Amino acid sequence: MRSAPDLSSDQDINQFLVILKAQNLPGTLPPELVKLPYLEQIDLTRNYLSGTIPQQWGSFTRLLNISLLGNRLTGSIPVELGNISTLKSLVLEFNMLSGSLPKELGNLINIERLLLTSNSFTGEVPEKFAELMTMKEFRIGDNNFSGKIPDFIKNWTKLERLAIQASGLNGPIPSQISVLENLIDLRISDLRGPEAKFPPIHNMTKMNNLILRSCNITGQLPNLEKMTNLETLYLTGNLLSGLVPGWILLKKHISIDLSYNNFSNRSLVCKSQDVNLFSASSKGSDTGDISCLRSSCPEIVDFLRINCGGPEVTINGNTYDDDTTEPVGASKFFKRRNWAYSSTGNFIDDGQTTDKYILENSSKLSMANPELYMNARLSPLSLTYYAFCLGTGTYKINLHFAEIKFTNDTTYSSLGRRVFDIYIQGELVEEDFNIADEAGGVGKELIKHYPAVVNNNTLEIRFYWAGKGTTSIPDRGVYGPLISAISVHPDSTNGSGVSVRVVVGIVAVGAFVLFLVLGILWWKGCLGQKSRMGQDLKGLDLQTGKFTLRQIRVATNNFDVSNKVGEGGFGSVYKGLLSDGTAIAVKQLSSKSKQGNREFLNEIGMISALQHPHLVKLYGCCIEGNQLLLVYEYMENNSLARALFGVEECQLKLDWTTRYKICVGIARGLTYLHEESRLKIVHRDIKATNVLLDKYLNPKISDFGLAKLDEEDNTHISTRIAGTYGYMAPEYAMRGYLTDKADVYSFGVVSLEIVSGRSNTSHRPKEEPFNLLDWAHLLKEEGNLIKLVDPMLGSDYSKEEAMVMIHVALLCTNVSSAARPTMSSIVSMLEGNIIVPDLVSDMSLLRDEMKAKELRKYYQSNEEINMSESTRRTMSMDGPWTATSSSAADLYPINPDSGLLENRF
Template identity: 45%
Template sequence: MVVNAITKVAEELRLNWEGDEREFSSKSCNTSNKVLCDCSFNNHTLCRVTKVDFSGERLRGEIPPAIGNLTFLTWLDLRSNRIHGKIPDSDLSSNDLDGPIPDFFGRMMSLNVLILSENWLKGSIPENLGNSSIKTLDLAENQLSEEIPESLGNISSLEHLRLSDNQLTGTLPKSLGNLQNLYGMVMANNKLQGKLPQSFENLTSLRQFNVRGNEFIGPVPAYIGNWHQLQLLVLQGNRFEGPLPSTISSLDKVTEMRIADLYGRKGELFLFPNLSRMTQLETLVLRNCSINDLIPPYLGEFLALSHLDLSYNKLTGEVPDFANLTNLYLRANKLIGSIPTLSTNKTEANLDLSENNFTYSSIADYRFNRNTNSFACCSSSSDLDSAWQNNNFSCGEDQLENDRLYINCGGDKVTTAQGTFESDVNPEGASTFYISDDKKWGYSSMGIYDPEQIFSMSYAKSIKSHEDCGFESIQNKEVSLYKSARVSPISLKYFGFCMKNGLYKVKLDFAEITFKEEADHKSRGNRLFDVFIQGTKVLADFNIKDVAGGLNKNVSRTFQAEIKGNSLEIHLYWAGKGSKRGPYELYGPLVSALSVEPVLKPVKPSKKLSPLPIAWISGSVVLFLVLVFFCLWKMGYLRGKESKIEAQKELISLPGGGLFTYKQLKVATQNFNNENKIGEGGFGAVFKGVLPNGTTIAVKQLSAKSKQGSREFVNEVGVISALQHPNLVKLLGCCIDENQLLLVYEYMENNSLAHALFGPEELKVQLNWTIRSKICRGIAKGLAFLHEESKLKIIHRDIKTTNILLDKDFTAKISDFGFAKLHEGHQTHVITKIAGTTGYMAPEYAMRGHLTSKADVYSFGVVLLEIVSGQNSASYRPNDESVYLLDLAYVLQEKGDLLSLVDPILGSEYAAKEAKMILELAMLCTNPSPTLRPRMSEVVKILKGKSRLNYTPSLAPYSADGFARAKAIASRSFSNYSRSMSREEPSNPASYEFSIKEEEVHISADYTPEITDESGRSPLNNV
C-alpha cells in the first residue's frame, strides 16, 4: 500500500519515480534522498514512510489524495514546484495551491513540520491544528483571514510559528503565551490589532519576535526584558507608544532590532534607551522614535554593528566614530560637529547626513561617494560645495520665478496637454540628493534595497512598451508618465525650490510597475506608504495596486498645498507596513509623476508694514466683522433651530471623525450624482464619494421625508463613534449643514449582504460556502461585542441583511445604528414605539414591546437562515403562493430535513456538517422564548468550534405537521402569534418563559431612540 501511495503521488505529480516494493525493504528504504522510512515495525520487516522530499523537482499537476495514506509521515516537502489546485490531505510551499486548509492536518498526530507558505490559500486557520504535535507551522504568504484560533496555544511542542503576509485580523490569542518551547513568532504584515497579551511574558525561549506592519497599540510591554534568548526584535509599522521599557537593557543576545514611529502622549520626548549590553548588535533601527538625547558613545564600540538608522528623531550633540558601519542614516536630527569616522571604504559607505548641523569640512572625504546624502546637512559655511548643503538656505527675491513644476519621476522628458514633464532618470538613490540643472527642483532619497548591488541597482524604474496594456484608457502622450517611476526603500522627498508663495494644486500620479504578472507569486505583495505635503499627512497606508485595481494601472491623487517659505516638500515615507520580501523594490515609496500648478495667483514678496498701520488695519477689520455679525443676527440669519444647535454641540465633541461641510460632500459625490448611488434605505440614499486625499467614502444622506430626525442622527453618530471593532462599520465623520443630515462611513466594496445574497447572480456566485461561513462568524462577533464587550452595552434593534455591509474581503460589518438602544444591565424595556423590520423582529418585541439583547439574537437567527438558504425572509408575504422563510424552516425541522434549505446555487460545494450546525443554531436563536436563546458570546464559540451546540428542536409557535400545511401556517402565523402572546400565561410555558419581574420593567410612555446613562443624561459628549 505504501509503494502504491508513493507511486501514485509520483505519477500524478509527473515525477519520473521508479519505486517498487524492494525500495521499501529494510536494506534499501533509506538509500533514496527523496523518501525516508522507519523500518522498525514487525521485527524490522515492515517500513513506514516518514519523510517525503520532492522539493525543486519542477513538479506539475495536483496533489493526489493518495498522499493521505502515508499516515506515519512526519516530514513532507514539496516546495518550489508548480503544483496547483486544492490541498487534499497534504502540504506544500511555493506553489499555486488555493482554497481552504483542510482539517486533515489536525488529525496527523505524527506530523512535526507543516509548511504551506507561498501559496494562495484562503479562509481561516483550522481550529483542530491545536490537537497536533507540530513543531514548525509555516502558513506565511497566503491569503488567510479571520482571527488566529486560540487552539494554537495548545500545541505545546510548537517551536516555530510563521503566519506573516496574510490578512489575519483580531488580537493575538492569550493562549499563545502557553507555548514555552516557542523559538520564533513571525506575524508581520497582517491586520492584527490591540495590545500584546500579558501572557507573552511566559515566552522565555523566544529567539525571534516579529510583528511588523500591523495595528498594535499601547506601550511596548516591560516583560520583553524576560526574553533573555531573544536575537531578533521587530516592532515597526504599528502604533506602539513610547518610551521603550527600561527592562530592554537586560537583553544581551539581540543581533537585530527594528523599531520605528514611537510617539509619546502630548508630544512627549524620550531619552535614548539603554542598549549597552547588546554588544552583538548587527542592525539597529530606532527611526522616528521621539528621542531627544545624545547618541551614546558605547554604540561606537559595538564591533558587529554594520547598519544604524537613527533618522527622524531630535538627537543632539556629536556622533561617535564607528568600527564597521556600512549603512548610517542620521537624517532630520540636530547633530553637530564632525562626520563620524567609518572604518569601511569611504566610497562604499551608504550615508544619509541630511537635515542636520554638521561641520562641512568633515564631509570632504565623502563628497565623491554617490551614496552619501548631504542635503541641508551643515551649518552655514563658506566652505560649502553647494548652497543646497546649507541647512539655512533661502532664495533671493530675484530668484522667485517658479510657480509650476512638472516631473516625470524615473522617466524621460515628455510633453502632454498639461505641460512638459522634466526628465528624472538619475539611477542613484540608495542615499542621495539630486538637484535639477535649472535648480528648480530636486529629490532626497534614503535607504538601500540590496547592499550587494549598491552600485548596480537603479532607483529609476520603467517598463517596456509592450507591457503598457493596462494604460489603454489614457491618451498616448500621457502613457509615458505611468511607464516609469522612482522608488526608494524608506524615504523619498521631492522639493520645489524658490517658488512663489501662494496656494497650489499638487497632483501625484502612480502606477504599480515593479510587480510581476498577476499569476506570479510576486504579484501578491502589497506596497504601503504614507504621503506628506508640507509636513501634513495626506495619504496613509496608500496601496497603489489596490486603489488602481491591479498592476500597470494608473491612479492619480490631487491635493491643495500652501507655500509660505518659497519651498515645497512632498514626502513619501515607508512606515514599515506591507510586504517586505524578495525580490527587491516591492516595498517603500513609489511615484510616477508629479505636477504643481497655482490655484490662485501667487503672492509676490512685499515690504513689511510698520506696526502702526498693521494695528489700524487689524482694528478696522475686527470692528467691521462685529458689525456684520450683529446685523446678520438681528435679521435672523444666524439663529438656527434649537435642535440643530444642540446636535452640533454634541457632534463637535465626538471622537473618531469630524464635521464635514455640505460643500465638501457635494464635491466628493459629484453633487450626489445618481450614478454614484449605491443604496437606498428607509432614511434616505447612500452615495459613493471620493475625498481630495483619495479616500473612498460612503455618504448616507437623510431625506427630508425621513423619520430619522436630528435626535436619531446624533444617536447614530454617538453610538458608532464610541464603538470600534473589526465587524462594525467605521464612521469617518458627519455633516449637519444647510439643513442636511449626512453620515460619512468607510466605503464597503461589496455593498450589503442583501445585495450579495439577493442581487445580481454573478455576485451571488462569489458567495461560496467558505465566505458565507466567514460572514456568519463576523456578524456574531460584532453583535457579541455590542452586547457584552463594549463599554456601552448596545441593543441594535434592526439586524437584517441590508444592515450588514461587506468589505473587499467579504468581512461582515454591522451598520445603521439609528435605532440602537443602550442596554442597561438586566433591565427589560417595555416600549410603545417599536423600531425594526418586519420579518426580523422577535415576537416578544414586536407584540409586547419587551426589549432585551435576545431580540438581536432572534434577528441574527433569521439572517443565518437567509445566508444559508439564499432566500430573502423579508420578501415573503402570507398569501396563496408563499410562506415565510422561518415557517418553512419549522416545517423542515419537524421533517428532520433542514439541509433542504441550503442554497441550490452551492450545489455540493459546501460543508454539510457545518451547514447543519448553522441551521440548527438559527432555529435555536429564533426560539419563541427569549430565555432559551443563547447569548451572542455563546454563539461565537459555537461558530468557531470552541463549544458544542446542544440542540433540541424547538416547537413552532403554531401547529405544523408537514410541508403541505405551510400555506395554512403562513396565513395564520401573525394571528396565532397575537393570540398566544396576549395571554398572561403562555399556552406553552416551555416555549414562552419570560420570567420578567415587575420591578425590572422600565416603561417609557413616549420612547424615542436615545442613549442615556444611569443618571439619565446623554453620554454622547463623553464617549
C-alpha cells in the same frame, strides 16, 4: 495538501536532520520527534505550521539547531527548552509567539544565535541571559518588551550581530557596548526614553553595518574613520547637531544616511549619491527640504495626482502622473514639475546588488481601478512625497493602498506583515499602519482620506518604517512603506491675487449682511435648533470632510430632478459628481423626516470613524441653513433587497458565486464592527435593504442612524426599541436587551434571503404574515433544507456551500443569544476553516400542524409563480443607482404591500 510528517515511528539511528524548508506544511509541531535521540537539527523555516512549541522538545540531548522562522506558532516559549544544553541556534522569528522570555533560556551555555524578531513577547530581557557568554547573534526587534537595553550585553564579548529595532525597550544605548569589539552588524532603532550622546563605538573596527535610527542621539557626530570595513551607516531620525564632518562627505562606496537631523551646515550637498542629507539641517538653515527638491514654482496649482511606481494613467477623466524612475544610492531624489520625492535607506539584507524600489503586482486584484494598483513605490526606511506649488488653503489628501506582495492563501507567503507610519505635514496620522489588515486582505483597494492645511505652497506626505512587521517573508528584504497612488484636491475654493482693499470691503459688507440675517433669524426664533445642531456636530470627532452647500449644488446640478435617484420619508437622494470626478450620492434630510437630528448626528458620528471594504463610505456632511446633507460613495447596483426581490425590472440575476461572496462580505463587515474596529458597534438594523452593492456586486453595510456602541455593562435599551420587524432578535424586540448577537440574528435572516431569493416577511392582508425563518425550520425537520435554495438558480450552484450557508443562518437565528456564534466564527464557517456546529431543532412548528400546512401551501405556490417568471428575469446593470445609507426600501418600493416589511417600532 501536505502536512507535517509523522516521525513518531522508529527511524534509522543515523537520522540526524529534519529539514523541510519552504514546503508550506500545515499542521502542528510533533512532540514525538524526541523519539529520535540522535537528532541534531530541526529546520522547518517558512511553512504554515500552527499551534505551540512542544514542551517535550526539552528532552533532546544532542540537538544543535531549532529554526521555526516564518510560521503561525502561538503561545509562549516552553521553559523546558532551557534544558537543551547542546543547543547552539534557536530561531523563532516571524511567528505569533507571546509572553515573557523564560529565564531558563539563560541555561543554554552553548547558544550562539537567539533570534526572536517579530513576535509579541513582553516583559524585560531576563538577567539570566547575562550568562550566555557564547552569544554571537541576538535579534529581538518588533516586540513589546519593557525596560532598558540591558547593561549585561557587555558580557557577550563574542557578539558579532545585535539587532534591537522597535523592540519596545527604552534607551539610552548603554556605554558598556564599547567593549564589544567583534561587532560587525549593529542595528538599534526607535528607542523611547531620554536623549543621550553618541555611544562610544569608534573602536569597533570590524563594523560593516551601523544603524542607529531614531535613538534620541544628540551632540556632534564623532570621527568613525577607523571603521574601514564600514559599508552602511544609517543615523537618520536623531538630534545630531554641529557640522557634518568632512570625512563623511568624502566617503565613497559607502551608503550613508544622515537625513532628519539638526546639522548646522548651510551648504550641504543634498543630492550626493552616496550621502543622504535630506532634511538633515536644522529648521533655521537655508538649505531645507525644498531647496533639495526644486528651484522654483512654475505656477500655483490646486491639485496633485501621482501613480506611485506606475506609468501615467487616466481615471474618471483625471490624469495621474507617472512615477517610474528608480534612482540609485543612499540618496534617492526625483523631481517633477510640481512635485518630488525623497527615499532613504537600502534593502541591505535582500542579497541583491541592485535594489528595486518599485513593486509589481503579484496577487489577484479586487478593486474598481486596478490601473492604480498594478505597481507601487516602496522604500526600506522613509519615503517622502512633496507637492511644492500648491495654493494656500485646506486640501483633502487621498492615499491609495493595496498590498500586492503577499498572498491570500494557506502558504507562508500569506504570513507577511507590512507595518509603517504615515505623517502629513509632519504630524503622525497613522501609527503601525497595516495595509492588508485595514483593507480586509491582500490585493484589495484601500483609500485613506486626510485633511491638510497648506500655508507655504508645500505639502509633505511621509511614510516611515519604524522597524515593525516581518522583513523576510516571503523573501529576505520584504518590508517598508508602500504607496500605490496619491491624489490631492482642495476641500474648498482657495483664493489668490485679491487686493487687501477688496478683501476689507468684502469682509465689511459680509459682516453687515451676516448681522442683519442673524438679527432676523433671532427675531423669528430660528437660531436655537441650528445652534444646537452645530454644537453637536462640533462635538463629534469627525474623520470625514465637511462640504459646503455650494459644492453640493454644483455636484448635483442644483439638485436637478434628473439626478434624483430615490425619495422616502427621510427626504431625497441625489446622484452627484465632485470636481475631482468622484461620483457621490447625497442624502438630503427633510425637515419632516422621521429620521430626526439624533439619527442624523449618530449616522455621521458612527460611520465617519469607520473604514472597511464592506462598509459604505461617508465622504462628509453639510449643515447650512435648513439643509442637512450626507455625502456618500456612489453604489451602482443599489441594495441587495432590490437585487433579490425588488420590482421585476430592477432585479439582478445573481449567480451562486456572487451570492456567496455577498454573504461572506456582509459577515466580514459585521466582524469589523463587532470585533476589529476601535469602536465596538452594534448596527441594530441589518437587513437586505441596508446592504448596498457596488459596481462589482461587492456588499457594503449602510444605514448607521440606529447604530449604538457595544457597551458590555449597559445592554438594556431604556428608550425606544428601533429596528425592523422580521429582522430583530427576540430578546431585543421583547425586552430591549441589546448585544452584538442582535446583529448576528439579523445576519442569519439576511443569509436565508440570499440563499432563497425571498424576503423574510411575506405580507398577507388580514392574516398573520408568514416568516421565511419558520419555513426554514419546517424544511429542516422534514430533512429537505435544500428546497430553500432559489429555484432561479436551477442546478447551477454548490450544494455543499448552500447547506453551509443555511446551517449558519439557522445557527445565527437561535432563540438564545448565547447560542449564536460570533461574526468572526461565522466568517470562518463560511470560508470552510471551521465546521458548522449541529443545530438544535425547533419542534414548535411541527406541533402546530395547521400552521405548517399553510406554510407549505404558501411557499410552494410562490415557488411555482417564481419559476414561471424565471425566463423573464434578466440582469439589469443600468437601472437607477444610489449610495445612501437610508433604507433602500424607502427609495425603491419592493412591492405594493411593503409597508409591513418596513414598519419600525
